[in-house]
Amino acid sequence: MFENQDRTNLEELGEFGLISHLTKNIKLTQQSTQKGVGDDAAVLDFTGKKVLISTDMLLEGIHFDLAYTPLKHLGYKAIQVNLSDIYAMNGMASQVTVSIGMSSKFPLEAIEELYEGIYIACEKYNVDLVGGDTTSSKQGLVISVTSVGYADEADIVYRSGAGDGDLICISGDLGGAYVGLQLLEREKLIYLENPKIQPDLEGKDYIVERQLKPEARRDIVELLKSIDVKPTSMIDVSDGLASEILHICKQSDKGCNLYEEKIPLDPMTYETAREFNLDPTVCALNGGEDYELLFTIKQADYDKIKFKMDITIIGHMTEPSAGCNLITKSGNVHALKAQGWNAFKKA
Numbered sequence: 644m645f646e647n648q649d650r651t652n653l654e655e656l657g658e659f660g661l662i663s664h665l666t667k668n669i670k671l672t673q674q675s676t677q678k679g680v681g682d683d684a685a686v687l688d689f690t691g692k693k694v695l696i697s698t699d700m701l702l703e704g705i706h707f708d709l710a711y712t713p714l715k716h717l718g719y720k721a722i723q724v725n726l727s728d729i730y731a732m733n734g735m736a737s738q739v740t741v742s743i744g745m746s747s748k749f750p751l752e753a754i755e756e757l758y759e760g761i762y763i764a765c766e767k768y769n770v771d772l773v774g775g776d777t778t779s780s781k782q783g784l785v786i787s788v789t790s791v792g793y794a795d796e797a798d799i800v801y802r803s804g805a806g807d808g809d810l811i812c813i814s815g816d817l818g819g820a821y822v823g824l825q826l827l828e829r830e831k832l833i834y835l836e837n838p839k840i841q842p843d844l845e846g847k848d849y850i851v852e853r854q855l856k857p858e859a860r861r862d863i864v865e866l867l868k869s870i871d872v873k874p875t876s877m878i879d880v881s882d883g884l885a886s887e888i889l890h891i892c893k894q895s896d897k898g899c900n901l902y903e904e905k906i907p908l909d910p911m912t913y914e915t916a917r918e919f920n921l922d923p924t925v926c927a928l929n930g931g932e933d934y935e936l937l938f939t940i941k942q943a944d945y946d947k948i949k950f951k952m953d954i955t956i957i958g959h960m961t962e963p964s965a966g967c968n969l970i971t972k973s974g975n976v977h978a979l980k981a982q983g984w985n986a987f988k989k990a
Contacts, residue, residue, distance in 0.1 A: 650750035673737045675793065676771045687738060687773070692793040697728035703783030710834075711827045711842075714753055716855045717786070718760025724881065725790035726768055727859040727934045731879040732801070734794035735864070738773045739765065742787040744780030757786075768861060798873065800938070805876040805895035809939040811958040812874075812948065814863045816907040817884055818923055821930025822915045823847070823854035829919075849911050857934045863953070864936075870947045874938035885928040886981040887937050888958075889967055898965040901958040901979065904972045928969070929981075 675687050687694075701707060701721055709717075722739060729736040741761060745754065765772050770790075830842040844851055860879075867874065876895055878887045884906070892899050906927050916923040939960060940948060948954055958970075967979040 650752065652747075652750060671771050671773075672769055673771045675737055676773055687791065689793045691795075693734075693796050693799060695729050695732050695734045695792040695794060695799075696789065697725060698787065698789040699725050699728070701786040701788075703785070708827075708831070709784070710831050712855060714756040715760035715763075718757040718762075719764045719856055720760075721786045721788050722761055722764035722768070722770070722790075723857050723859045724934060725788040726764075726770065726792075726861070727857075727879040727881070727936075729790050729792035730859055730861050730864045731877050731936060732792070732794065733798050733864055733867075733874065733877060734792040736768060736770050736790050736792040736859075736861070738771045738791040740774040740789045740791075741772060742776040742778075744778045744782075744785035746780055746783060749784070768859065798868075800874045800877040801894070802876050802878050802891050803894040804874075805891055805897050805939040805960045806941070807897060807960055807962055808942055809875050809960040810942060810945060810956050811888065811899060811901065811937070811939055811960065812954050812956050813880070813884070813907065813935055813937050814860050814953055815933070815935040816909045816912065817880065817933050817935060818916065818926035818930050819850045819853035819909055819912040820857065820932035820934075821854075821883075821926045822912050822919070822921070822923075823850035823852070824930075824932070825919050825921070826850065826915060827854060847911065847915065849909060850915055853912075854932065857932065859934055860936045866951065866954075870951075872940055872944045872947050874940055877936060877938035880933045880935045880937050881931055883927075883929040883931040883981070884937065885969075885979045886931070889979060889981050891937070891939065892960075892963075892967050895960070896963055898961040898963050899958055899967050899979075900961055900965075900970055901968070902970045905955060905957040907955045907957075928979075 675689050703709060707717055721741070725739060726736040743754070743757070761772065764770075826844065826847055830844065833840055834842060876891050878890055880887050884901075888899055888901065891897075903924050906924060908923050908927060912926065913923045916926050949956070969977045969979055971977065
């Protein structure tokens, strides 16, 4: 990476020079940002609002592979996965801080590319970058993002509010990010065996983008507000549908019935999963990294939501004694498990 380009070694700038270089063009847009980068701490003012804060860390070799992840995409994704947590509380994200640890193998130009993706995400979602930290790392690239947001107390949605009979809804479609990852991993292995063979991703743009460049669903929060629907519980799908609905069930002390035939799958996700001999439903249940919003609503709100194109009702909440179940297309009932579950695997 960057071997054939002019390189600016980071030691030429030093930590403070690097921070100054990366943040010199920041433009603040949020009224709640009173002081951003440049002092010992940012100063935020959320008059009359509740403040929401969430942090995520991405580690090279664990959460991303630079063999097929462009740094610009990585910067963009690092912001998105954090904003998603704020939207999952039914709030609006307004600020982020970004901390990075990097080894000496990264020249300034590589870090600039990473930050280009960060700034694109911040601009698109109207979020201010107000601080962070930089340090050296012997373990590869480390990115830690803290997101800050706000909401009226009456609007905040927790995982613990689902009621018996509430409808289970999901935005978008599921499984695409996981199947996209399988495709990227396959092409990486082929390339390592024969570097003369170029990656074959033609026609797979959607699932590759779902993995490399996810989009946090602020639009769903705005849509629900516009139709006067407040979810009873909500969570973002970072670890797979099964894991997330089990979080809601546990914290709400409820059971659930999910219907396999209702789980939204993009045709490309379905077809590519089959090419890899994967069950598309299992990809949706256990794949993760879709960053869609999973939420429950009262049955009385059904008419408000039933014709919304990007929201699918996939089940309902039950009493805890009924358990957490998946109803298959053939009508069989399987207990939901969060990890490694494959009820469809033939013996």
